[in-house]
Amino acid sequence: FSTLHTNDSAGAMTRLIDMSVEPFLVASSIIGIMAQRLIRVICEECKEEYQPAAAVIKRSKLLYQAGKTRVFQGKGCLKCNQTGYRGRTTITELLVPNERIKELIVEKSATSVIKNEAMKQGMRTLRQDGLAKVLRGLTTLSEVIRVSADDEI
Secondary structure, three states, X not given: OOOOOOOOHHHHHHHHHHOOOOHHHHHHHXXXXXXXXXXXXXXXXXXXXXXXXXXXXXXXXXXXXXOOOOEXXXXXXXXXXXXXXXXXXXXXEEEOOOHHHHHHHHOOOOHHXXXXXXXXOOOOOHHHHHHHHXXXXXXXXXXXXXXXXXXXX
16 A cells, blocks of 8 residues: 555556656556545535526536425534534545556556547546535535546546
């Protein structure tokens, strides 16, 4: 295990190469890379359903249908010190390199190319994991946007 500061899991590959690790060593050594961020959890005491603004829906890329998709926010109470949030949880992204991704690493491909290939192989991004937690009522759209701002899907 090791820790690197990158925007996402794909960025760890290029960070290692930037640190003078040979691309073939990165490709052959990496079993998996996990990116994670902490997000605030909606306070259960003051949680209420709401309809997010159109601009927030568009920015989050949530597939929202009025009347069918339920999203929540905290209105603020004594339990959460009027913040609407109480506690934290993680959003995560796990990249497990297959042969194609290893080839891209050796070729020193851009982070975006590696990430797109990982997504084709089924990787769930930080933003996607966050949106799943929004739909489960754990956090808010604005919190996911705030924490995964660099995550383009």
